[in-house]
Amino acid sequence: MEKKSQSPIPPLKVRKELLFLEAIEAIIEGKKVRRVEWTDTQEYCLLKDNFLMIHRNDKFHTWIVSEGDILAIDWVIAK
Numbered sequence: 001m002e003k004k005s006q007s008p009i010p011p012l013k014v015r016k017e018l019l020f021l022e023a024i025e026a027i028i029e030g031k032k033v034r035r036v037e038w039t040d041t042q043e044y045c046l047l048k049d050n051f052l053m054i055h056r057n058d059k060f061h062t063w064i065v066s067e068g069d070i071l072a073i074d075w076v077i078a079k
Contacts, residue, residue, distance in 0.1 A: 016076060023075035027052070032078035035069075044078040 018026065023033040027047050032055075034044040043056050045063055054063040 017073055018075040018077075019073055020070045020075060026075075026077055033075050034078045035072060036074040036076055037072075041078075 017036060018033070023045075026033050027045060030047070032044040032046045034041070040056070042058075043054070045052065045054050047053070048060060052063040052065065053060045055061075
């Protein structure tokens with residue numbers, strides 16, 4: 001008999017959104033990530049010069065990760 005997960009979060013193959021840890025892993029792989037709730041599609045996070053950076057208003061800023069960022073489950077790969 002197959003065991004079913006009791007987790008409230010669907011498996012990655014079913015969902016498009018990422019957890020924070022998955023978003024960080026994508027950043028380490030060189031990808032840009034953003035939150036679905038962010039309305040500006042040019043706002044994203046990435047690794048630049050060995051720092052976590054956030055691109056906002058055509059400028060890069062050091063990304064100070066918040067509790068909201070860590071708990072968010074709506075991270076996606078930016079295009």
